[in-house]
Amino acid sequence: MSPLSPESGPTMFPSVIALLGFGLWLSQWIRAQEGTLPSPTLQADPGPLIPLKKSVTLRCQGFPGADRYRLRKEGSAQYRDVSTTGREAEFPIPSVVPNTTGSYYCLYKSQSNWSQPSEPLRLVMTDWYDKPSLSALPGPEVFLGNNVILRCRSQQWFEYYVLHKEGEAEYMQNEGKWCHADFHLSQVTAADEGSYRCYSFHMDTLSEWSAPSDPLELRIRAATDDPQLHVSSKPLSSANSTADAVAQNYTVGNLIRLGLAGLVLIILGILLVEAWYSQSGALRNAQKSLPKQPSQATERGKV
Structure with a gap:
């Protein structure tokens, strides 16, 4: 006889209800085990980098309604529980040594449900080398x-x-x-x-x-x-403009002085050339005015 026939309905209906109830309970139990509450946050005070044999406190912060907090270390089956009605629980570590280092995470419980685990916090011991x-x-x-x-x-x-x-x-x-x-x-x-x-x-x-x-x-x-970039990128102030104007006037003055000096040299050159020509002409005139000396042949003829 088919389990879906009308005759089997009255006898099978309580069993279906029981199966549905068990399935709902199992689903809730699985969700409770996996964590249905929001994740807490885990922090280290004063920080996650702790010198050798110094103390640190791990603080797990949950949400209102939490009544228990749990701290676990990854790779270890051991855990620490703290019962509290607040939104935060403290887990002090009085002396950080190699076996206390590693990654930690925490959870909290509200009524019968555990939360999702927090993000892992890596606790590091320094001063080892x-x-x-x-x-x-x-x-x-x-x-x-x-x-x-x-x-x-x-x-x-x-x-x-x-x-x-x-x-x-x-x-x-x-x-x-x-x-x-x-x-x-x-x-x-x-x-x-x-x-x-x-x-x-x-x-x-x-x-x-x-x-x-x-x-x-x-x-x-x-x-x-940069000093070089600073001078080139900064707009010129009135003081800089005045300095540039003075420098420009000084350059013009030097050019005028050089021009005058060149002109004086040219005039001196002209005067020297004229004096040389005048002296050369005087020498030629003096030579023309001198009496001519008789030649030796004429003197012998007279003898």
Whole structure:
């Protein structure tokens, strides 16, 4: 007999209701296990980069109605619960050591439902290796729109280097080449100005970094800060115009003086030529006025 025939309806209807109820309950249970509430946020105070054996507090912030918070570390089955009626729970870590580093996330529970997990927070321990050095190529002063290279150099070889700007949560990571790594900042803007530090670490200790380098102050200058560009781009003031006028008058005066000197030389030349011609004429006239001397042949004839 078909289960959909009229005769089977009265006996099968309670079973269908029971199956539908069980399916709805199972769906709700699965959703409760997966997390139906909004995700909380997880932050580290004073920050996610903590020196060796220093303390840090992880704060999980949920929503009204939360009565329990849970902190988990990725890769570990252990967790920590805090019962509270507030919107935030604190998870202090009194001393950061290698086994406390790694990625953490938190959840909160309201009534019988757990929330979605928060975004993972990576807790890093610093001061595990000696500090590297940080330098800027070609220099720490960069003109707006130009490129600069921040080079992090260590005394030994590391697989990875990290560049961090003070006041920002994000950081740049780069693979090491020999004992250094270069971080290229292209077409810098005013937002790139600030204090930078770098770290180094090995591949098998991703959350155990070196001590931070000494800070490097990167300064971004506008193109008009260049003295040569500044003079050419700035409009001439009245003082500059006066100076230019004086210089121009001085040049004209020099040209007049040179012209007069040339004219004097020409006049002197003419006078010298006239004197030379006058002297030459006087000598010729003097020679013509002298008596002629008898020749030797005439003198012999007379004897």
